[in-house]
Amino acid sequence: MSASAINANRRVGGHRSWIRQHAVSLAFLAPAAIWLLFIVVYPTIDTVRLSLFNESATRFLGLTNYKTVFSTDTILTAFRNNVIWVLIFPFFVTTFGLIFAVLTERIRWATAFKTLIVMPIVFSTTASALVWATMLDNSPQIGAVNAAVLTVSDWFNPPGAYPVSTTAGQTVADLVGSNSRAEKNSRIVSISSARAGGMINIGLEDVSPTTLTLLKAQDAVKPQPMSGAITGVVWRAFSPSDPTNKTDILPGELGLPLIRLSLVNSQGSTVATTTTTTSGQYKFSNVGAGSFFVELVSSNFSSGFTGISWLGGSSLTPVSGLGQTAQALLSVPLADMAMIITYLWIWAGFAMVLIGAGLASLNREVLEAARIDGAKEWQVFRRVTVPMLAPVLAVVFVTMIINVLKVFDIVLNMASGSSVNATPTLAVEIYNDGFTGGVHSGVSSAIAVILFLLVLPAMIMNLKRIKGV
Amino acid sequence: MLASFSVVGVNGAASASSSTKIGGTVSVWNEFSGAEATGFATALKPFEKKTGVKVTVRNIGSSGPTLIEAAVAGGKPPNIAAVPTPGSFDLLAAGKRLTPLKPILGSEVKNFSAGWNAAATYKGTLYGLWLDSSSKNTVFYNPAVFKAAGISSTPTTFEQMLSDASTIAQAGYTPISFCSGTAGAGWSATDLFQNLFVKLNGATAYNNLVSGKLSWTSSDATAAFAEYSSLLGTNGANVGGITNALGTDQLWPTCVNDVFPTSGSPTAAMVIEASFVEQTTPANYVGSDASSCTLTQTNPCYDYFPFPAPAGSKYVTNDQSSGDVAMLMTSTKASRALIQYLGSKQFATLWEEAPGGTITPNLSVPASALKNPVTASIVKNLNSATATVFSMDDEYGGTLEPEMWSNMLAWVGGTDTTAQFESTMQSETKAYLAANG
Numbered sequence: 001m002s003a004s005a006i007n008a009n010r011r012v013g014g015h016r017s018w019i020r021q022h023a024v025s026l027a028f029l030a031p032a033a034i035w036l037l038f039i040v041v042y043p044t045i046d047t048v049r050l051s052l053f054n055e056s057a058t059r060f061l062g063l064t065n066y067k068t069v070f071s072t073d074t075i076l077t078a079f080r081n082n083v084i085w086v087l088i089f090p091f092f093v094t095t096f097g098l099i100f101a102v103l104t105e106r107i108r109w110a111t112a113f114k115t116l117i118v119m120p121i122v123f124s125t126t127a128s129a130l131v132w133a134t135m136l137d138n139s140p141q142i143g144a145v146n147a148a149v150l151t152v153s154d155w156f157n158p159p160g161a162y163p164v165s166t167t168a169g170q171t172v173a174d175l176v177g178s179n180s181r182a183e184k185n186s187r188i189v190s191i192s193s194a195r196a197g198g199m200i201n202i203g204l205e206d207v208s209p210t211t212l213t214l215l216k217a218q219d220a221v222k223p224q225p226m227s228g229a230i231t232g233v234v235w236r237a238f239s240p241s242d243p244t245n246k247t248d249i250l251p252g253e254l255g256l257p258l259i260r261l262s263l264v265n266s267q268g269s270t271v272a273t274t275t276t277t278t279s280g281q282y283k284f285s286n287v288g289a290g291s292f293f294v295e296l297v298s299s300n301f302s303s304g305f306t307g308i309s310w311l312g313g314s315s316l317t318p319v320s321g322l323g324q325t326a327q328a329l330l331s332v333p334l335a336d337m338a339m340i341i342t343y344l345w346i347w348a349g350f351a352m353v354l355i356g357a358g359l360a361s362l363n364r365e366v367l368e369a370a371r372i373d374g375a376k377e378w379q380v381f382r383r384v385t386v387p388m389l390a391p392v393l394a395v396v397f398v399t400m401i402i403n404v405l406k407v408f409d410i411v412l413n414m415a416s417g418s419s420v421n422a423t424p425t426l427a428v429e430i431y432n433d434g435f436t437g438g439v440h441s442g443v444s445s446a447i448a449v450i451l452f453l454l455v456l457p458a459m460i461m462n463l464k465r466i467k468g469v
Numbered sequence: 470m471l472a473s474f475s476v477v478g479v480n481g482a483a484s485a486s487s488s489t490k491i492g493g494t495v496s497v498w499n500e501f502s503g504a505e506a507t508g509f510a511t512a513l514k515p516f517e518k519k520t521g522v523k524v525t526v527r528n529i530g531s532s533g534p535t536l537i538e539a540a541v542a543g544g545k546p547p548n549i550a551a552v553p554t555p556g557s558f559d560l561l562a563a564g565k566r567l568t569p570l571k572p573i574l575g576s577e578v579k580n581f582s583a584g585w586n587a588a589a590t591y592k593g594t595l596y597g598l599w600l601d602s603s604s605k606n607t608v609f610y611n612p613a614v615f616k617a618a619g620i621s622s623t624p625t626t627f628e629q630m631l632s633d634a635s636t637i638a639q640a641g642y643t644p645i646s647f648c649s650g651t652a653g654a655g656w657s658a659t660d661l662f663q664n665l666f667v668k669l670n671g672a673t674a675y676n677n678l679v680s681g682k683l684s685w686t687s688s689d690a691t692a693a694f695a696e697y698s699s700l701l702g703t704n705g706a707n708v709g710g711i712t713n714a715l716g717t718d719q720l721w722p723t724c725v726n727d728v729f730p731t732s733g734s735p736t737a738a739m740v741i742e743a744s745f746v747e748q749t750t751p752a753n754y755v756g757s758d759a760s761s762c763t764l765t766q767t768n769p770c771y772d773y774f775p776f777p778a779p780a781g782s783k784y785v786t787n788d789q790s791s792g793d794v795a796m797l798m799t800s801t802k803a804s805r806a807l808i809q810y811l812g813s814k815q816f817a818t819l820w821e822e823a824p825g826g827t828i829t830p831n832l833s834v835p836a837s838a839l840k841n842p843v844t845a846s847i848v849k850n851l852n853s854a855t856a857t858v859f860s861m862d863d864e865y866g867g868t869l870e871p872e873m874w875s876n877m878l879a880w881v882g883g884t885d886t887t888a889q890f891e892s893t894m895q896s897e898t899k900a901y902l903a904a905n906g
Contacts, residue, residue, distance in 0.1 A: 206641055
């Protein structure tokens, strides 16, 4: 009894002396600890509380918000995007960091190279996102990337004089006006046929007036019939003074210049080709026997390269025809890739610096020993450098997992009108649900709690590593 | 007799309060920025001078309602707050955070149409005052393009607009430049649906749909979708702009620039959006005389026509609008004087005359204060509405707002059928209202 009392006393006394011993350090720690309590611990606990209440935090709901999280397509989309980011980004950023770090050890101008690679880190993420969004713009007139593709594409697939606006859903069939019908492979063929000395006039509509101004089109004039030839005019069959009259060539209606025509015989094979004049006239001379049709060949209407929508909502996996939920889970938006590349550009330098530091502290003797033993440079790299760097690589990898789990600004700033619903990550979804529109904190907090739980293992892993290093 | 007596009484009180200096400060939280904020501040100056009250305006950005709720919870709400979300207004009124305005405003109440006052009323009590507004009942068009397509008068029915659209396509222009919205896309697509729904089924049915009393799977919603489909051109009608908006990155206000380009020629004829389109267009109004408008002029002509109701619609004068509603949150002598001033002719007229202007819901503003005949016509159109409804996404919060947008875009893009959209929306609305209703 007395012994235990003494023990207890000693314990209390020990405790007291521990406090006395550490009084100074505790005094120094206290402000930071209290500060953290307010800005980290309290918000964390309050977020958990909010996630159990309704949107205006007035009624307890239990786990309803968590059920909503896993049954709402927009949020499932965000989960999918986080998975895509985590699968791709940390691996590539570590790889690039390693390559750059090793390279900079052996090239001239290493400092200049390093500076270039590291520079994106000092730019604001929003600025980087906007610059890349402009470079990746789907119009070749704005986006540098599409402009480059356009230059190459024009060699193989030049646009026609009358490009159909495929992005607006226009087809060659929309152009059909008078005495014409759309045929497969984007051709337009006259309905009437003619023999030598005859005439075939073809009217088109839906022709952009801008195009006609560009081609300096003149008023359409019917040519005179010529013996031995087939003549005619291709014109824009639309007049504001009489919009419903498609058959007559009305005053003020323009001819269509530079249309490539083929003369097609009744077997369907081309016997001659020509091009219309500025007033839309054409002439096939020395036509043989039989009756012929006039064809407006498909190259007239080719829209050429209209730009890849890098930041659009199109999916790299085939998901069309699937339901909304299946799409939310399975599609891999092209825009995700564009954003990941931008993010790599930003963070590769950071990875390089960390790995470079690890590389500098490597024991050179081991590398020398390997070389003396006859190992080739590649073997030294693979069998010696990388294994010795493993702890640093792991720290970079795990840090980047945490980094992309909460990726936000780049996605918010790069998403375009057509991909804004396809690219949100969990962090963006927290913002969309919680901070735009009215008062609503429930579901948003639930996502935040889940995101916290997802980041936690990576964080613990990293803390352990740092302790170990 | 009694009525006239009370009017005199209130007027007397008002003049008494304005002749003596009140002093003190009033805090006002709102979401105005840019020209709006400057206009608002300009219009406040005479009040500050006359009463000696200092008005401190704080811009609370687009997450305003969240901040106001937080301030209320923290016990220190602003004196006056203005929000664009009717959902937040209802929530604050239901939570008894607001002061009834009828006794304070007195005769200024009559400066607003019955429709606007009804929209500021919660369970029979007036708690709000509409400061500015946007009419969503508008279709803006380029008169030069209409002329080039041979269209001499603006359409008065939805069907007529569709037939004009196909004529415009034949003339080589995109008939309707369709915006997919800003980041957070989808509001443009939902606005159009809401316009059709309210004209076909009326404001009561609309509000019942929002509050869950009317099912999304009802024939009312289906009828609106049927009209919407005909606009999208199910059978290859040439309204190419829609696909354009979904397929590429047609962000607001690019869609406006296609119709009213600052350089080059227009490629599209109409843009269906709210009256704020006017703020993004160059100020070159040529209304009645379209003959002088050309396709190549640097500041293109613009004009508008009211959103045409489908033929046979029963609720042609039921409109969709948006705006900012001011609420009195802490009642002091100074804040009561200010809210009364916010409802006055002087305030509304000064804001209207400030650069940028606004579409004022205040009926007492003289026509001479309005920027141009288009603005005047929109204001007239706005105030003649027999009932006003607000965008559903402003009424909803949480996940339902983005879900509705993404569902709508899935429907417009053809991923979802009408039946699929309706059943998804119905189950999501039900779940949302069960948790938050």
